Amino acid sequence: MEAVLRQQIGKIVSLSDDEFQFVLSHFLVGNYKKHQYIIQQENPVPYVHFVVKGLLKSFYIDKSGKKHILQFAMKDWWITDNQGFYNKQNATLNIDCLEDAQTFYITLENREKLCAELQKMEFFFLQKMTAGNIALQNRILSLMSKNSEERYMQFIQLYPDLIHRIPKTLIASYLGISRETLSRLSH
Template identity: 65%
Template sequence: MTAEILRQQIEKIVKLTDDEFHFVLSHFSAKSFKKHQYVVQAGYAAPNDHFVVKGLLRSFYLDESGKTHILQFAMEDWWISDPQAYHNSEAATLNIDCLEDTQVYVISLENREKLCADSRKMEYFFRKKTQAGYIALQKRIQSLMSQSAKERYDQFVHLYPQLSQRLPKVQIASYLGISRETLSRMADS
């Protein structure tokens, strides 16, 4: 697995020397998962944050009636975890599974804290990534609260054209909070 995609991700925010990157990389582990395999399961520990090198994942929860609610997708060059479980060392409330065979770099909270303590650049990088995540979450909540289903779908296709090609309609519909039938009507019109 190539670490170059991780380096490119970091260097969008901070520049690293080769030695600095090798030090950063020493805090990560490479892992591979098969399609349909769980990376995180609700009720269990979620000790790692995952950077996707190859593949596609989703985070979701099941409500009391068994309905799936998708919170996030993650493809190449994206991060995914159960933030509450990861940062608070609690049992996961979300599930994360692979929609495709997937390769990730993972970092434990302990290693992330060590890395940030030893590298101001990486502390800055993770702070900026966390801020971007909060902003994206705020926009997603506002979209769910104020936009029509059609507006949410159009926004999804505009923001994530590659995802709309890789995901089945049922997954997109769950993410948007609409039925697959409603999505089919919108996509076909």
């Protein structure tokens, strides 16, 4: 499982074996069952998670009790409630497991310590945060400018592996379209 993290970091900065072991020593390993929550709305957010296997989703429950999917996270993805984690506030999001999952997770203190000790890792996290930013901007433009069909086609193109692992209701919620519209599009 360590290979997944090493490979991702290796795409951005090159680390010696010793340096990678040093990086790893700042993380803990978590194993979670399907349906288990790793972050809950209104609770503290002590960790950011790097997914090694399985599938998770982050979602927001609005005042009327309706769920809105913000993100799915599979192997090689980072997930947390960013606002809660980085600003040390309680979560506005929930994150739970759609499949049994395993993650490397790290506290903000350990992440900052790691970056101060090994500048390459600060560069790495800046690159990942930048990529996240680009993905979020594209998501906003997509929500604003694309119709249901275009959003669904874009999702299939970006995440071909996810289509068969995620219930249609959740994909519809992620895309901001109705379950009925999605059924029509996916047949």
